[in-house]
Amino acid sequence: MxxxxxxxxxxxxxxxxxxxxxxxxxxxxxxxSTPPRAATTAGTSAAEAGITSVSARDTTIVVTGTVPDASTPVAVYALGAQAPPDSYTGTEPAASTTADASGGFTATLPRMDAAGQDRLYDQYVVVAGGGDSAQPVGGPHYVDRLDFTRARDFAYPKAASKKGLxxxxxxxxxxxxxxxxxxxxxxxxxxxxxxxxxxxxxxxxxxxxxxxxxxxxxxxxxxxxxxxxxxxxxxxxxxxxxxxxxxxxxxxxxxxxxxxxxxxxxxxxxxxxxxxxxxxxxxxxxxxxxxxxxxxxxxxxxxxxxxxxxxxxxxxxxxxxxxxxxxxxxxxxxxxxxxxxxxxxxxxxxxxxxxxxxxxxxxxxxxxxxxxxxxxxxxxxxxxxxxxxxxxxxxxxxxxxxxxxxxxxxxxxxxxxxxxxxxxxxxxxxxxxxxxxxxxxxxxxxxxxxxxxxxxxxxxxxxxxxxxxxxxxxxxxxxxxxxxxxxxxxxxxxxxxxxxVDHQQEGGLRLGLWTWDDERTEAALPGRHKEIYDVLTQIDTAGSTRATDFAKQIIGIDDWADVIPGFDPAKLAERAVPTQVATLLDARPVGSSVVADFEDGPDGWRPSDNASAVQGVTGGYTGAGALRVRFDNAAQLPAWSRDAKTWKGADVVLPEPLDATGTPHLNLAVKVPEPAPGQFQAGNVFSAKVQVYARDGQVAYGVARLDPERGWTSLSLDLSDWEGRSAIQRIKVWVRGTSNDDWRGSFDLDHVTLARSVAPAPSGLRNLDVSATLSDHHAVGAALSVTVTNNDARGLDHVLELRPCDGVSVTPSSLDVTGLGTGESRTYQTTVTAFDPADADHPTICATYLRQVIRTTFTVPPATPTQIYGFETGTDGWAAGENVTSVAAVERFANGPQAPHGGRRALEATAAAVPASTPKTVAVHTATPLDLSAARTVVAWVDAYGGATGATGYEVRFILLSGTQTRTTTVSSFQADRWNEISLDVEDWPYRDRITGMEVSFRALGSDTPWSPRFQVDDVTYLD
The missing domain is CATH 3.20.20.80 (Glycosidases)
Structure with a gap:
């Protein structure tokens, strides 16, 4: 499904x-099922009595068939598709005729009945003979020949490949x-x-x-x-x-x-x-x-x-x-x-x-x-x-x-x-x-x-x-x-x-190209790409076999031809990959002609991906008007459309293809409103992507970062070397962020032109992108991989400096980016020497090229969990506690994702029928104390029934025991029917080296109605 x-x-x-x-x-x-059998021979031969065909034509319905007797009266009845076939009795036939000498007949009736109903959908019954001898012949028959002129006439479109989603x-x-x-x-x-x-x-x-x-x-x-x-x-x-x-x-x-x-x-x-x-x-x-x-x-x-x-x-x-x-x-x-x-x-x-x-x-x-x-x-x-x-x-x-x-x-x-x-x-x-x-x-x-x-x-x-x-x-x-x-x-x-995208409630299956986003409450919002994402992207391109080469060892083959009849790698490159072109920031067009200035409205532009409307507004880049692209209508947009990291955009199909051979520089201006304080996570970066579509199917694109504080940003795409520039059919502009925040907003677009040439911005601003990946959650001493991408028309000829900012420093701090050409990327390895950011989950490094500063936020990888209890071979010593009647290690369960958080089994507790707000507890007590001195955090994953009558919410309490000492966390925002990460900070707890027991309790809030839910615990781990 x-x-x-x-x-x-x-x-x-x-x-x-x-x-x-x-x-x-x-x-x-x-x-x-019933015993296997071959396909049933069906249909009515010419020698058998009954209707053989019903043809729908532009204005008539033509019914043909045979009856047992020659030259006998034939009545044709048109009945609703839901009507019993014998309901024709007492009604008037839609058409009457007489069978010929061989018993054949043809009856014609108007396609529209007296009430204006299209008889295309009716069933037809034929009755032969007159008076008391009249009998239905054969069974009901529906229109099976569509011989009318269709409302629309165009060829079935052809796709480049079989790849679908x-x-x-x-x-x-x-x-x-x-x-x-x-x-x-x-x-x-x-x-x-x-x-x-x-x-x-x-x-x-x-x-x-x-x-x-x-x-x-x-x-x-x-x-x-x-x-x-x-x-x-x-x-x-x-x-x-x-x-x-x-x-x-x-x-x-x-x-x-x-x-x-x-x-x-x-x-x-x-x-x-x-x-x-x-x-x-x-x-x-x-x-x-x-x-x-x-x-x-x-x-x-x-x-x-x-x-x-x-x-x-x-x-x-x-x-x-x-x-x-x-x-x-x-x-x-x-x-x-x-x-x-x-x-x-x-x-x-x-x-x-x-x-x-x-x-x-x-x-x-x-x-x-x-x-x-x-x-x-x-x-x-x-x-x-x-x-x-x-x-x-x-x-x-x-x-x-x-x-x-x-x-x-x-x-x-x-x-x-x-x-x-x-x-x-x-x-x-x-x-x-x-x-x-x-x-x-x-x-x-x-x-x-x-x-x-x-x-x-x-x-x-x-x-x-x-x-x-x-x-x-x-x-x-x-x-x-x-x-x-x-x-x-x-x-x-x-x-x-x-x-x-993986769905949290798909029976434990994770079938997506993306993981789901654990930070969003909505189901199936995109988190990150999985390995399959890149394979699917390349599977029908010239890079197909390179992208899939790893799979042969997993499957146990040496060559795809060994298991794929007719495999021919030369036939895999069915789809052309879009061409990235150089894009300048704030360049000055020379000899330009206007494609759209939005002075009188949208100029034919329309909402595209993840957007619900466009409208003309005042306050343009060069004139009075601009185009506003809106994605704030929650009723018409799914949750993923409002996720900041999905592209939102508008496009235009040009009345006639544009020949940009003599004016190969496409220019436009984009503005993202300055976010309200706290609207986005720290380090969110806005980007624009401009795509140009040729009549022959070729696509060119340019990308650039956007700075809301600068207001309008002018982008200039250099189409000089793109073969499709002689027949530009469509233009699309996208904008997105990098965070997963809910963004119900808009962006503005203005002054779309084509120019003979462009002059670089006097400021020397370069269209660069810098990304970084940290290798370990213990940041100091960890490797920070820094990738520099040149999206500009000019090659790089200076050093890029990684300067201390946000409490983060690295060595080496000078990166030699000279010679990095348009569309090229280069990755450098550095080591973190200082780490004290304002947001420990979203630290920032500052890259400087000439006088241009590019702030880059990177993600700290989570710690690798060390498992304490996984319940793969049983209950691992966990037992029923207060108001729980039994526990068991199970592979499937009725509520929530219906599958363990990890592995093949989870611990399931069955509660007694006590007031919903009464805690239901499972616990383990160790014969030998556990040494968790390396732990900073202890985690238990908990899932539970919802649906308690009158409940206003649900709560889980997680307790660590060390003799008479306890460490407790209570989560009152617990979400039923999904796995919840219950984290207990123990970094400063002196008793973590001798844990003698654990308890997990679950209850509903706001209801005392008797309730006997089940809840599950899985993957009790610690993070160092």
Whole structure:
């Protein structure tokens, strides 16, 4: 699931990864499905009676078929898709005709009925004979031929490579070079149940003679995800999902399947059982197709629609209640058909996909009765029976969005999978045997319109099995191997990785390219890049094999060709890397022409990545006007858009390409407002990035630091040597910080010009960047690596001095940077000789080049924890204390992240049913005192249930015992359902060399209601 939200059920949380149910929990082991069988032969031959085809044309519907008797009257009835096929009785036929001498017939009826309803979505029943002898012939049939003129006409776009990602930050997706994207569309958030009281809060849309309403903020947020991606040529696939929603304005009560077990699933099936449910789903599909196929791409473009998520695990990911597969597919097929018809109505290139887990002939879950599966189905059965159903009732151009995770989602070494075998009878299809899927779908009976059904891998990833460098390298090796397999498998169109950022509540999995940010309370906000980030960035470029060379030793191979059929390294360089160009600060343009001066408004500029609006303002760089780029609308922007370290920006598509051959210097001015005191962490640095896009797809960029105290900063990009300068199609400007603070603000942009040449600033200001990395948390004596990057047009010809500031000094302090050319970086090794900064976590070193001072903040690495208790082999002597009935070492648990903080086990305590505010305690008492004299801090990681009735918060107390002496810390800001680091400072405690025991207590605040929660303790460590 691309957006793995946890849904509370009392104090428990539902499983967030369907496949975890079978992969990791013994009690929920894989259950064999019905015996494996070949694809079912389906469809109606010409010799059989019934409807053979229903063609939708511009103004008519044409129904053809055969009846048993020649020259007999034939009546054709058009019924709603939800109606029972026998409900035609007592109604008037939509068309009448007479069969010919061979029993064949053709009936034509208006496409729009008398009420203005489009009969594209109806089912058709044919009745032969007259009077009492009239009988229905064959079964109901739907439109299966789309012979009408589409609303839009453009070719299906071509991506540079198969590399994809379920994208959170669109700016980062561009830097990664993503070519395919998966974006969630939560219908419960998107669609409202009425117009509401504020007309500006909804987007009305007409469908089949009715007006439906969509939430304006949700629509704007979706636009903000799709448009920056599709503007960059990314092929966007929308994942159509439905969550339970208590918002009284949500259309959730209408949209969810009426037989669903509400509260039993994470994602719910769409309501195709009632007329109102079908009308709402149809309207939503038409709304999406209309909005994201416009010729002007005003809101962006989507090319694919994935109906639901992992529907073979329907109880969790497409909950429809208990029902056999045939019944489930009778509803799911309608949703697939409507999605296909509605999107094809607007554009013939639109692709509709079904979504499946990696379970193929087994099920990913447990059915109440294994012999009568009603909750989980085998993926192969879904394909076979859906194919048979749609061929019998009118074939649909559905494709397959598969999720070939490793068999054990926690173990990325898929090459060791034992349940993924060659051939169609394999239990699972994972990365290891992904070729089985296209081979199976190539069977004649499963083909559509003469060709094999298309395949994308819309969600799958590689876990990071630990918080170590080796674990990150294993994750990256998994991705490299999987990508290469898919790259050379022509029958798969895209490999869309899950996830962009690790999620704290994804069942203990860490699948992201980024770690999560421990300092932010919001889930899945970016922390730092993992090893896989650079591999994914390079995987489809000329640097591909260099970036993945490390993985061969991990996998145990000498050459990729040994395990990748058809591997050809010459075919990997599919995507051109953007070109960095020299950028001057405060240069003076000579012979310039104005591209945009914003004197009369935005001049065609628009919000782009992580921004919600642009507006014209006064107080420009050279004139009265300027452009303000805003990212302060929390309702329309996700949390990551407001994270200071994500790029926020605006761009313009030029009416006609600009030829900058004679004026190759692009100039503009940027201003970031001065931050309020305490708004950002110490050492936050603002930067700008200007990107220039050529008509042929080439991209050039320039980067520079910004100083808010200076006000406006003028940037001048030298495009003289860039081949794309003769046809500039688009310009984008980004700004960001380096901290993780919440930044709900804006920046200003002005005076965009092209110039023949530029003169350097009289001040001699150079466009330099300096970064530093400290090797050890004990700073004095540690190595400080200093990297100097020259982003300027001029080479460096002086020494750079590292002068003492913020209590930090290093040696050597003089760095010879002479000869460092444009775009080049050089790293120098220094040693810290003094360390007394104002902020010990964010110290600063001052670099001086000529008279220019560049302040550089670096991060002090955390101490390496030394484990005291890890609970890998048992409870390690910990026992139940006050108000706790039992303790156990467990691998999985119901609350929070559902997995240990580290390793395979954690200590879990089960509390007695006592008042919620009463402490519940676990403790350990040592036979031999522990010597922690080397410790500065002792840490315990604690997780716990939430959901205590009436609670205002939760509290944890951590106590160290040394005989009768104690050292205690109490955390009253404890967050339930996540691991909390409980730190106890012992540096000045004289008894730390003889620890005789520890205690951890948990309680709710503000409630005395009886409550029996569970809580977990893991990784009790010390830091020196």
């Amino acid at each position: 691309s957006r793995r939200f946890l849904r509370r059920r009392g104090h428990r949380i539902l499983t967030v990864v369907a496949c975890v149910l079978v992969a990791m929990v013994p009690a929920l082991s894989a259950v064999a 379920q994208v959170e930050m669109t700016d980062d997706a561009e830097e990664l070079g993503v070519q395919h994207a998966g974006i969630n569309v939560a219908f419960n958030e998107l669609m409202r149940n009425g117009p509401g009281e504020d007309p500006g809060a909804v987007v009305p849309f007409e469908s089949n003679g009715r007006t439906f309403y969509f939430d304006a903020d949700a629509v704007a947020s979706l636009d903000g995800q799709i448009k920056p991606l599709s503007d960059n040529g990314v092929l966007v696939n929308l994942i159509l999902i439905l969550y339970q929603d208590a918002d009284p304005t949500s259309a959730w009560p209408i949209l969810h399947h009426p037989d669903a077990e509400v509260g039993g699933g994470t994602v719910y099936a769409f309501n195709t059982k009632t007329a109102d449910g079908l009308a709402h789903f149809t309207a939503a599909m038409e709304f999406l197709a209309d909005r994201y196929t416009r010729a002007d791409e005003k809101y962006g473009r989507a090319v694919g629609y994935i109906v639901g998520n992992e529907v073979d695990a329907q109880w969790v990911w497409a909950n429809s209640g208990d029902m056999p597969l045939d019944d489930f597919l009778s509803y799911y097929a309608k949703a697939v058909r409507i999605a296909w018809q509605a999107t094809q109505k607007y554009w013939a290139g639109a692709r509709t996909y079904i979504s499946l887990t990696h379970c193929w002939t087994i099920v990913c879950g447990t059915n109440p009765d294994p012999d009568n599966p009603t909750r989980y189905y085998a993926g192969r059965d879904v394909i076979d029976q859906l194919n048979a159903l749609t061929k019998h009732t009118g074939d649909v151009g559905w494709s397959v969005a598969y999720h070939p995770y490793p068999e054990d989602l926690f173990d990325p070494a898929f090459w060791n999978d034992t349940t993924a075998q060659p051939g169609p009878d394999t239990q699972r299809i994972t990365f290891k045997n992904i070729e089985v899927l296209p081979e199976y779908l190539s069977q004649d009976d499963l083909r559509y319109d003469g060709g094999s059904r298309r395949i994308i891998l819309s969600e799958q990833g590689c876990n990071t099995p630990g918080d170590t460098a080796d674990a990150e390298r294993l994750q990256a090796a998994c991705y490299a191997y999987a990508y290469y397999k898919v790259r050379f498998l022509d029958s798969v169109d895209a490999f869309i990785l899950h996830r962009h």
